[in-house]
Amino acid sequence: MTDHPSRALAAFASQLRFDSIPPHVVERTVNLYVDWLGSALGGKGARPVETIARFARAARGAPEAQGACDVITDRTRTTAYFAAMTNGAASHFVEQDDVHNGSVLHPATVVFPVTLALAQALGASGQEFIAASVAGYEVGIRVGEFMGRSHYKIFHTTGTVGTIAAAAAAARMLKLTPEQTLDAFGSAGTQASGLWEFLRDAADSKQLHTAMAAANGLMAAQLAADGFRGAQRILEGAQGMAAGMSSDADPAKLVDRLGERWATVETSFKYHAACRHTHPAADALLSVIEAYRLDPDDIASVTAHVHQGAIDVLGSVVVPSTVHQAKFNMGTVLGLVAWRGYAGVNEFERDYSAGDIAAFRERVTMALDEEVDRAYPARWIGKVTVTTRDGRTLQGRVDEPKGDPGNTLSRDEIAAKFVRLAAFSGAASGEEAQRLLDAAWGIAEAQRVSTLFGEGASA
Amino acid sequence: MTDHPSRALAAFASQLRFDSIPPHVVERTVNLYVDWLGSALGGKGARPVETIARFARAARGAPEAQGACDVITDRTRTTAYFAAMTNGAASHFVEQDDVHNGSVLHPATVVFPVTLALAQALGASGQEFIAASVAGYEVGIRVGEFMGRSHYKIFHTTGTVGTIAAAAAAARMLKLTPEQTLDAFGSAGTQASGLWEFLRDAADSKQLHTAMAAANGLMAAQLAADGFRGAQRILEGAQGMAAGMSSDADPAKLVDRLGERWATVETSFKYHAACRHTHPAADALLSVIEAYRLDPDDIASVTAHVHQGAIDVLGSVVVPSTVHQAKFNMGTVLGLVAWRGYAGVNEFERDYSAGDIAAFRERVTMALDEEVDRAYPARWIGKVTVTTRDGRTLQGRVDEPKGDPGNTLSRDEIAAKFVRLAAFSGAASGEEAQRLLDAAWGIAEAQRVSTLFGEGASA
Incomplete structure (x- = not known):
């Protein structure tokens, strides 16, 4: 030392x-x-x-x-x-x-x-x-x-x-x-x-x-x-x-x-387009929904068991009034995951305040969890408790949310996310995005890093 | 409220x-x-x-x-x-x-x-x-x-x-x-x-x-x-x-x-060209020197009685190695005041490490003073205890250092300081400084604030 x-x-x-x-x-x-x-x-x-x-x-x-x-x-x-x-x-x-x-x-x-x-x-x-x-x-x-x-x-x-x-x-x-x-x-x-x-x-x-x-x-x-x-x-x-x-x-x-x-x-890597503190619970909820083949309407309540940092950052927003705020709202993220299967840029833009999402949001609470909090920030464990309308109490858990080092994105997944983001904002057409991607994958071999666009663009 | x-x-x-x-x-x-x-x-x-x-x-x-x-x-x-x-x-x-x-x-x-x-x-x-x-x-x-x-x-x-x-x-x-x-x-x-x-x-x-x-x-x-x-x-x-x-x-x-x-x-306004935390003690020392007509060589030691903030900001420098650091050194400031009568930009530039100043510096200590600390930061009281080589212990005190609201600088003093600073850095000749001053005193009456220099200068 x-x-x-x-x-x-x-x-x-x-x-x-x-x-x-x-x-x-x-x-x-x-x-x-x-x-x-x-x-x-x-x-x-x-x-x-x-x-x-x-x-x-x-x-x-x-x-x-x-x-x-x-x-x-x-x-x-x-x-x-x-x-x-x-x-x-x-x-x-x-x-x-x-x-x-x-x-x-x-x-x-x-x-x-x-x-x-x-x-x-x-x-x-x-x-x-x-x-x-x-x-x-x-x-x-x-x-x-x-x-x-x-x-x-x-x-x-x-x-x-x-x-x-x-x-x-x-x-x-x-x-x-x-x-x-x-x-x-x-x-x-x-x-x-x-x-x-x-x-x-x-x-x-x-x-x-x-x-x-x-x-x-x-x-x-x-x-x-x-x-x-x-x-x-x-x-x-x-x-x-x-x-x-x-x-x-x-x-x-x-x-x-x-x-x-x-x-x-x-x-x-971020898979969902929301604050990272929501991702472990989002993936845990997805695992419950898949394991028990739940319909979102079957779900009476969700408790996300989180670390203190999540409560500090996410706790201040109750009813999000903008897309950006919605990305910091656990209920909205879990609602999008439950109803749309994914909380991506398009899902947020279209539906963050849609009726089904807002209703689901009201059924979500966060609770400090000792195990999750102890593991944080080295590990971001996802844990949820789901109660169903027919009276069941179901537990969901992921130890590494999608995108984490042990569960990383493939180059294909990264490329798909890239094309989706470029299209979302209109910053590049599909063809342009593909050209940018081809050059970007080769950045480590570039003799000279130059402009990404137009005439002088790197190979 | x-x-x-x-x-x-x-x-x-x-x-x-x-x-x-x-x-x-x-x-x-x-x-x-x-x-x-x-x-x-x-x-x-x-x-x-x-x-x-x-x-x-x-x-x-x-x-x-x-x-x-x-x-x-x-x-x-x-x-x-x-x-x-x-x-x-x-x-x-x-x-x-x-x-x-x-x-x-x-x-x-x-x-x-x-x-x-x-x-x-x-x-x-x-x-x-x-x-x-x-x-x-x-x-x-x-x-x-x-x-x-x-x-x-x-x-x-x-x-x-x-x-x-x-x-x-x-x-x-x-x-x-x-x-x-x-x-x-x-x-x-x-x-x-x-x-x-x-x-x-x-x-x-x-x-x-x-x-x-x-x-x-x-x-x-x-x-x-x-x-x-x-x-x-x-x-x-x-x-x-x-x-x-x-x-x-x-x-x-x-x-x-x-x-x-x-x-x-x-x-x-700052009269001395040093960290403001040194000014109360500097003025208090000046008052002792003037009251008892001391020669700097008569002084065996000086204790500056200061607020905690002065110790926090000034305490880390013992032997200054640059002009700027010297401005954050109580001993150097009191040495300049004692030997040169003023701790201005020229005094620092020429003499911050001169033999007499460095020797005086070694005779200066700071001590936390309850009264000064309690009054701070609303009032910056200056208190020093001077011991002389012939065995006397003398107290000096100022309640408002020169430049403070109750002891403010006159327009003449501000103008003199202005001309001194412009000459010190070479940013303006005496004539240019006077022209800049004339315009600056009239800023509140300007119809339109424009460049200070050259052709387009405000009147």
């Missing part, structure tokens, strides 16, 4: 070589990238995403100016800073981006906006892109684990810790030294922000959190490259992130088996 | 009319603006400031593009976003910008970068500029008081709360409705950040905090103008700023005598 974990973590990110990353980690990182790109396409047209995109254009204030970096939702190009900001906003909107269970961090939406933009700006190779992305995942996940459960009760970890993940990815992309990378951590950590308060008002802050985590992390690394100094112990210091925003931080987690444990492959 | 203090505060900021601001408050706001402009000029050439300016140019990525908003340090023009960012960085560097005692907030460096940039972008009148600036001060100060002493132990209030002050000023400048202003508070508060950890490494984060508080606050208001929703109780809500970053927050302070108590005029 080092006496300076921030420094050890910065050195790891700075020195991570593509050749030292095992092939299965590279392969999974490509899958995570493709999955992320689908989510970014899926954000096109969403009001908060388009508002941030308009802000970015106005802040730049240079209508004719071009750039090397794709804005995925509208296929314009801009600087790395504004591309990271806009793509960071876009890729978290449909609630389909990945999540790491133990850290409760959504790494893709803060890491790939940065690595893609910088790789395009620098004309870097696919191998560099992968190495930098893995650096972002490995750092971000460990910092999320370090900050602990107390942090997540008030703070949106993907906003706060995501800034460090983005900085680590950017630092590796810019080939910063370990010392510069530590400076970047300092400038990123002192900008770490993101509060859950917005949830109870269905406000738009979630997109702002991911946009600015990506942009601020990139800024921190660019400043460090230019000699800007940051705090050397921003994570574990006496007036650092944990001191200010956690009561159960454990510095040992920052350097947990660096280079041996690949946290990147522990990341889960 | 309202049951929704965030909303009451947003409504106040949104509806503040120039005509309802008493003349003495307008006059003091002009003084604060002039004092701020001097600090911004003083930041020219400082490495962290220039690094942020380079970042802003690269992030914009449009070398030919112009804008309506002055970058004060280099007289270029850009968009409101990047002007706020760069001027926010510049105006906090020389540690000469104002401070409000009760909130421990430096309002000028987060408010004026926003109001000046937006007034220039919109061609707004001087009266609108003053009203928006006062809105920023009144809101920011109350939010700082609300967050309490526990917040300031870990967080740099000017970074965190400064984001809300900047948002309030920007919202008023953009003529947002009360509802939109509340949205802006939500988007600002969820980006509130800034940790003291950087102090122990003499890192550059202080400039980043003020740059991004100004830029993020402006962003929050621009997003709100475009329909982006924010949390409705970002300050006092169960997962809001106080819940996450304070243990002694008092919501009543948010709405303390709105429109009756003018907190703006409670703001202190």
